[in-house]
Amino acid sequence: MFQFVLDVLIRTADLALVAVGLSAVYALVKFPNVSHVQYAALGAFLTLAGQRLGLPFALAMALSCVVTGAVAVLLNTLVFRRLLRSGPAIAMIGSLAVSMVMVALMLGVAGSRPLRYDFEIVSPLVIAGARVSHAQAYSIGAALLVLGGFAWLLYRTPMGRRMRALATNRALAEATGIDAHQVTNLISLISGALAAIGGTMLAMTSDVHVNLGTDLLLPVFAAAIIGGLGNPLGAAAGALLIAVAETAVTNLNFGWLVGQPLAFLPVTYIGAASFLFLLVALLFKPYGLFDREVRRV
Amino acid sequence: MFDFFIHAVSVAAIYALVAVSLNIQAGYAGLLNLGHIAFVGVGAYAVGIAHHLQWHPGLGWAMGIAAAAVLGFFMSRLGRNLGADYWGIATLAVAEIVRTIALNEDWLTGGAQGISGVTPLWSSLDAGSARWAFLATVLLVLALAMGLSSRLGAGRFGRALRLLREEPALATSMGYDLVALKSKATVASAMLAAVAGAFLGHYISYVGPDFMLASETFLIWTMLMIGGLGHVGGVVLGAFLVQAIYASMPFAKDWLGIGSDVAGAVRLGLIGCLLLACLLWRKDGLVPETLRKL
Numbered sequence: 001m002f003q004f005v006l007d008v009l010i011r012t013a014d015l016a017l018v019a020v021g022l023s024a025v026y027a028l029v030k031f032p033n034v035s036h037v038q039y040a041a042l043g044a045f046l047t048l049a050g051q052r053l054g055l056p057f058a059l060a061m062a063l064s065c066v067v068t069g070a071v072a073v074l075l076n077t078l079v080f081r082r083l084l085r086s087g088p089a090i091a092m093i094g095s096l097a098v099s100m101v102m103v104a105l106m107l108g109v110a111g112s113r114p115l116r117y118d119f120e121i122v123s124p125l126v127i128a129g130a131r132v133s134h135a136q137a138y139s140i141g142a143a144l145l146v147l148g149g150f151a152w153l154l155y156r157t158p159m160g161r162r163m164r165a166l167a168t169n170r171a172l173a174e175a176t177g178i179d180a181h182q183v184t185n186l187i188s189l190i191s192g193a194l195a196a197i198g199g200t201m202l203a204m205t206s207d208v209h210v211n212l213g214t215d216l217l218l219p220v221f222a223a224a225i226i227g228g229l230g231n232p233l234g235a236a237a238g239a240l241l242i243a244v245a246e247t248a249v250t251n252l253n254f255g256w257l258v259g260q261p262l263a264f265l266p267v268t269y270i271g272a273a274s275f276l277f278l279l280v281a282l283l284f285k286p287y288g289l290f291d292r293e294v295r296r297v
Numbered sequence: 298m299f300d301f302f303i304h305a306v307s308v309a310a311i312y313a314l315v316a317v318s319l320n321i322q323a324g325y326a327g328l329l330n331l332g333h334i335a336f337v338g339v340g341a342y343a344v345g346i347a348h349h350l351q352w353h354p355g356l357g358w359a360m361g362i363a364a365a366a367v368l369g370f371f372m373s374r375l376g377r378n379l380g381a382d383y384w385g386i387a388t389l390a391v392a393e394i395v396r397t398i399a400l401n402e403d404w405l406t407g408g409a410q411g412i413s414g415v416t417p418l419w420s421s422l423d424a425g426s427a428r429w430a431f432l433a434t435v436l437l438v439l440a441l442a443m444g445l446s447s448r449l450g451a452g453r454f455g456r457a458l459r460l461l462r463e464e465p466a467l468a469t470s471m472g473y474d475l476v477a478l479k480s481k482a483t484v485a486s487a488m489l490a491a492v493a494g495a496f497l498g499h500y501i502s503y504v505g506p507d508f509m510l511a512s513e514t515f516l517i518w519t520m521l522m523i524g525g526l527g528h529v530g531g532v533v534l535g536a537f538l539v540q541a542i543y544a545s546m547p548f549a550k551d552w553l554g555i556g557s558d559v560a561g562a563v564r565l566g567l568i569g570c571l572l573l574a575c576l577l578w579r580k581d582g583l584v585p586e587t588l589r590k591l
Contacts, residue, residue, distance in 0.1 A: 093576065
C-alpha cells in the first residue's frame with residue numbers, strides 16, 4: 001500500500017511541476033501553450049549538457065532553469081504575443097510549430113538515443129517496506145518545495161496579487177496601472193524554470209530522450225484541464241488525480257471481473273487511462289473541478 | 298529515379314486527400330480538430346483487417362468509412378459545449394486512445410507489428426502499370442474530392458459553416474442548429490479521411506499504430522496553414538509542398554552526408570519554421586480563402 005502511495009507521489013511530482021506552469025501562463029495569455037511540455041525536455045537536456053561540461057548537478061540544474069525560463073520569455077514576447085493578435089487557435093497552432101522546431105533542435109544536437117545523467121549507483125532507500133531510489137526521493141522533495149514556493153509567490157506577495165488580478169479581470173487590472181507585459185514575462189520565466197525542474201526530475205528517474213516532452217503532452221494537459229486551466233494549484237491537484245488513475249490502472253487486480261485469479265491491464269494502457277479521465281472531465285466539468293465561476297458555455 | 302517520382306506524387310496525393318478532408322471541418326467550420334489522423338488510421342486499419350480476415354477489399358472500405366463516420370459523430374458530440382481550444386485537446390486525447398487500442402488489441406490489429414502484406418490495388422496488373430494505375434486512381438479521387446469539397450464550400454452548407462465560424466451567435470439567431478452543422482462537417486470530413494486512409498493502407502500494404510501518431514495530425518495542419526486554410530486548391534498545394542520537403546530529404550542526406558537523426562531533425566525543423574513563418578507573416582497561407590463580399 002505504501003508502495004502505491006509512493007508511486008503516486010513520484011508521478012505527481014513529475015506532472016505537477018510542468019502542469020502548474022502551464023496553467024499559470026494560461027491564466028494570463030488564454031491559449032494552451034503546447035510547447036510548454038518541450039520546455040521540460042529542453043530543461044532536461046540543458047541539465048545534461050551542464051553536467052557533461054563538468055558542473056556539479058545542482059548548479060547545472062539551476063543554470064538549465066535560468067536558460068529555459070529565458071527561452072520561455074523570449075518565445076512569449078517574440079512569437080506568441082504576435083500570434084495572439086490573430087486569436088487563441090492560431091496561437092495554439094503556432095505553439096505546435098514552436099514545439100516542432102524545439103524537438104528538431106534537440107534531435108539534431110543530442111540524437112535520438114536515450115541518455116542518462118551521471119550518478120553514482122546507490123542502493124535504494126527502503127521505507128516501511130517500500131523501495132524508493134534516491135533520485136525519486138529528491139524528485140518528490142524538490143516538487144513539494146518548489147510548489148510550496150510558487151503557491152507562496154501567488155498568494156502572499158504583491159507580485160502574485162498582480163498576477164491574479166490580471167487573470168481575473170485584465171481590463172480592470174491594466175486600468176489600475178499593472179504592467180501586463182512585465183507580469184506575463186515574469187510568470188513565463190518562472191513557469192519555464194518549473195518545467196525545467198520537472199523535466200530534469202523526470203529524466204533523473206528514467207532517462208533523457210527526445211520524446212520526453214511529447215510523452216508528457218497529454219498527461220500534463222489532462223492534469224491542467226482537470227484542475228481548471230488558469231488555476232495553478234488546481235493543476236497540482238489534477239496531477240495528483242491523474243497519477244492516482246495511472247498507478248491504479250496498472251496495480252489493480254481485475255481478476256474478480258473476469259473470474260480469474262490474476263488479471264492486469266497491459267502497461268501500455270496507462271496513457272489511455274489519463275486520456276479517458278480527461279475526456280470524462282471535459283464532458284462533465286469542462287472548466288475543471290475547481291471552477292467556481294458561473295458562466296455560459 | 299522516375300519510379301521514385303511516381304511514388305512521391307502518389308504519397309503526396311494521398312496526403313492532399315487528407316488535407317482536403319481536414320479542410321472541410323478546420324477550414325470551412327473553423328473546428329480545431331487535433332485528432333484528425335484517427336480517421337485516416339481507422340480507414341487504413343479497416344482495409345488491413347479486411348485483408349487479414351480475407352474479406353473482399355470493398356467491404357473493408359465500406360467498414361472503414363462507416364467506422365470513421367461513427368467516430369466523427371462521437372467526436373463532434375463530445376465537443377458540443379466545449380470551447381475551441383478545449384475541444385482540440387479532447388480530440389487529441391480521442392486519437393491517442395484509438396492509437397492505444399490499436400497498439401494493444403493484438404487479435405484484431407496485430408498490435409505493434411501492425412498488419413503487413415495488404416493486397417495493393419490493381420494487383421492483377423504487372424508492377425509498372427500497377428503503379429501508374431494506382432497514381433491515376435488516387436489523382437482521380439483527389440480531383441473528385443476537390444470538386445465536391447469546393448461545391449460543398451460554395452453552397453448553402455459551406456456558407457452556413459463559414460457563418461458558424463465567424464459569427465456563431467448570428468448563425469444561431471438565423472435558425473441554424475450549430476451542433477448539427479458541426480457534426481455534419483466532422484462526419485463528412487471523417488469519411489473522406491477514411492478513404493485516404495484506405496488508399497494509404499493499400500499503397501504501402503501495411504498498417505500499424507504509428508500511422509496515428511499525434512505528430513501526423515500536426516503535419517496535416519501544417520499543410521493546411523501553409524497552403525491556405527479554407528481554400529481547397531491552397532491546401533492541396535500545401536500538401537504537395539510539405540511532401541516535396543519530405544521526399545527530397547533522402548537526397549539532401551546523401552549530398553550533405555548527415556546522419557539519419559540530423560536528417561529527421563532538419564526535416565521537422567524546416568516544416569516547423571515554415572509553419573511558424575506562415576503564421577507570423579502570411580496568416581492566410583499562400584493561397585488565401587476568397588470570401589464573397591456583399
